[in-house]
Amino acid sequence: MSQADTSSEILYQQIQRLGDRELQVEYLNQLQWTEPIAQILPVVDDETALRVVKLALEVDLCLGAKLAGAVKPELQSTTVDWVISTEVSPGFLFDLVGITGSDAAIPFLVKVANEEEQNAYSAIYALGEIGTEAAVKAATLALTEIYHDARKHFQENKILSVIYALEKIGTEAAVELLIEIMNNEEWNDYDISGTCVEAAEALANINSESGRQALMRWCLKYFDWTDFSGTAADLLIPIATPEIVPELQKLLEENEDDNYYGGEDAARVLDAINARASINKDEPQLTPTSSQPNLVNLEQLLHHQDESVRLSAVKDLGGVAAEAVVPLLQQALNDEYVGVRRCAAEKLGNFTSESAVAGLIQALQDENSAVRWSAAEGLAKIATESATTVLISALNDESAGVRSLVAEALGKIHTEAALLGLQSALHDADMWVRLNAAQGIGSEESLEILRQALSDRNPKIRSKAALALGEVGAVSAVPELIVALTDEDPTVRENTITALGKIVAPESLSALLHNYSQFVGTIHSLQQALGYYNPRYCPDS
Structure with missing residues (x-):
């Protein structure tokens, strides 16, 4: 007997022997056992299989839904009904039903699709998530009925929703309906015409030969319609084959004397076909000429009397990923025009060499705060220890924006000197400076500043504080972050969810599980990181 067979046999025995709590703690709550349990459920006795699913739903709804679809088919009507009966938001309920992957859910979903307009697409x-032949067929039939009803009443939004759903399903049956929608010739009705193009674009995204052929015919049919040739060309270029070359050439010949406005678009399609033919024949391809600017010319332009020319030269230098431009950017730091100096400092921040750092240190002492700001921003990206002394000095800069970026830079330099500088910045008059300093330190003293900032009147500060707490993994701040989940500002709420997702701790997971349907993605990420579904079912809970 193989090791896998031995493990399955042990699991088979344990599932039937262990008590409810033991089974939940030792097996169901552990992610590593999910697949083995799903594989063994069809062979255990009915009573045990049903017991496992019921216990799994208590541990985690998504786990329970998955196992509900793993039992033998004759039990799935019962287990899927349990999933359908869970008291969650409608959107999350349909997600759970999709997770089951069970045909037993089809009658329920078809009934909703036919009778509940608000939840029909969900x-x-x-049905599409279930993915079985029967489920996909049911989904396509439901969409067909919705489409024909919407077409009868000229309801464009409904038809667009049908198109998006068909594209996601992507079967040949879905392709057939998309072709029907695309070929609808009610062009003169403003409310319906745009759906044809949407259906065409959906077909272009589905790998189907019948769809490709229909799309090519449709594009050629309407190619010479006013203002349509560009759209037709864009659709044809990825899929066009040599078989349509004669028709494209005919379009050009027939309209040659009329200054045919679609000529350039037809030529684009022909060029694409020819290019693909060349590649397929393994013909040598032309090597494009280098688009890198000439550094000698740019250096000369740095001395041009027109400041806009000098600024443009610095911008071009910043687009060259070569160390050779660093001395030229350093040279531009001495320009009399502040815009040139600021831009040079900004571009130097893209390099990590000591010479680039030296230039940024120089710029950090510029008389103009905008230049100093760009220099501090660059040093925050590079975060090199050699800049520590000048950064600490810059904590006294008159510009709060500069001081804030300096604190951010010091927070990335993990030395004792940088830490001392950040501790002094904790008492800065500006909240942004204190926030960056607190994030850089990460001590309990600094975390208190971040926690307090979650109650600041400024939503941007609250948002920054939430992210900072997540970056430092502040488990002790989870209670405050839970409160921030109900903040009136959507960005604060969003950043709070992100923060909790970065604090890989049972406290974060427990907090989010109270509103499972709102935070599904973050919850799943935490579960993967922790290796279990629910802190309540851990051995020490």
């Missing part, structure tokens, strides 16, 4: 998407 039900159809769930």
Whole structure:
């Protein structure tokens, strides 16, 4: 007997022997056992299989939904009904039903699609997630009925929703309906015409030969319609084959004397076909000429009397990923025009060499705060220890923006000197400086500043504080972050969710599980990082 067979046999015995709590703690809550349990459920006795699914739903709804679809088919009507009966938001419910992957959910989803307009598309998407032949067929039939009803009443938004759903399903049956929508010739009705193009674009995204052929015919049919040749060309270029070359050439010949406005678009398609033919024949391809600017010319332009020319030269230098431009950017730091100096400092921040750092240190002492700001921003990206002394001095800069970026830079330099500088910045008059300093230190003293900032009147400060707490993994701040989940500002709420997702701790997961349907993605990330579904079912809980 192989090791895998031995493990399966042990699991088989344990599932039937262990008590409810033991089974949940030792197996169901552990991510590593999910697949083995799903594989063994069809062979255990009915009573045990149903017991496992019921216990799994208590541990985690998504886990329970997955196992509900793993039991033998004759039990799935019961287990799927349990999933359908869970008290969650409609959107999350359909996600759970889709996770089951069970045909037993089809009658429920079809009923919703036919009778509940508000939830129809959610039900159809769930059918698509189930993905079986029967489920996909049911989804396509439901979409067909919705389309024909919407077409009858000229409801463009409904038809667009049908198109998006069909594209996601992507089967040949879905392709057939998309072709029907694309070929609808009610062009003169403003409310319906745009759906044809949307259907065409959906077909272009599905790998289907019948769809490709229909799309090519449709594009050629309407190619010479006013203002349509560009769209047709864009659709044809990725899929066009030599078989349509004669028709494209005919379009050009027939309209040659009329200054045919679609000529350039037809030529674009022909060029694309010819290019693909050349590649397929393994013909040598032309090597494009280098687009790198001439450094000698740019150096000369740095001395031009027109400041806009000098600024343009610095911008071009910044686009060259070569160390040779660093001395030229350093030279531009002495320009009399502040815009040139600021831009040079900004571009130097893209290099990590000591010479680039030296230039940024010089710029950090510029008389203009905008230049100093760009220099501090660059040093924050590079975060080199050699800049520590000048950065600490810059904590006294008159510009709060500069001081804030300096604190951010010091927070990335993990030395005792940088830490001492940040501790002094904790008492800065500006909240942004204190926030960056606190994030850089990460001590309990600094975390208190971040926690307090979560209650600041300025939503931008609250948002920054939430992210900072997440970056430092502040487990002790989870209670405050839980409160911030209900902040009136959507950005604060979003950043709080992100922060909790970065604090890989049971406290974060527990907090988010209270509103599972709102934070599904973040919850799943934490579960993967922690290796279990629910802190309540850990051995020491």
